[in-house]
Amino acid sequence: MSEENPLCPNCYTANFVVLVNNTQKLGTAVGGVTGGVAGYAGATSGAATGAAIGSVIPIIGTGIGAVAGGLAGAFAGFFAGSKVGSQVGEHVDRHVLGLYRCNRCGTQFES
Numbered sequence: 001m002s003e004e005n006p007l008c009p010n011c012y013t014a015n016f017v018v019l020v021n022n023t024q025k026l027g028t029a030v031g032g033v034t035g036g037v038a039g040y041a042g043a044t045s046g047a048a049t050g051a052a053i054g055s056v057i058p059i060i061g062t063g064i065g066a067v068a069g070g071l072a073g074a075f076a077g078f079f080a081g082s083k084v085g086s087q088v089g090e091h092v093d094r095h096v097l098g099l100y101r102c103n104r105c106g107t108q109f110e111s
Helices: 022-042 044-054 060-097
Strands: 017-019 099-102 108-110
Touching: 017 060, 022 060
Parallel strands: none
Antiparallel strands: 017 099, 099 108
16 A cells, blocks of 8 residues: 555555545546436437337336336446546546545645
């Protein structure tokens, strides 16, 4: 762990130093919402396919198939967007902002 995290300037240990990951959290949320919306929008063809397959059972099957297709696209987009947003946010936190906190003494510092 000491190879990735810098030494705390107060207590001179790297064992308790963690990256302050506010941008990673924000990136995960924004990426998830954006991916979910894009996935749902792109899933309209999936919803139409689901409705066509579900039309074997009239009315109920068509509705369930359409909803299932739309939700599947939204969930897939949400998880993909969250993953990408998290990675971008972590990169910004680690390489641009460089803000760390020592959980031993509570000192916040930049690397």
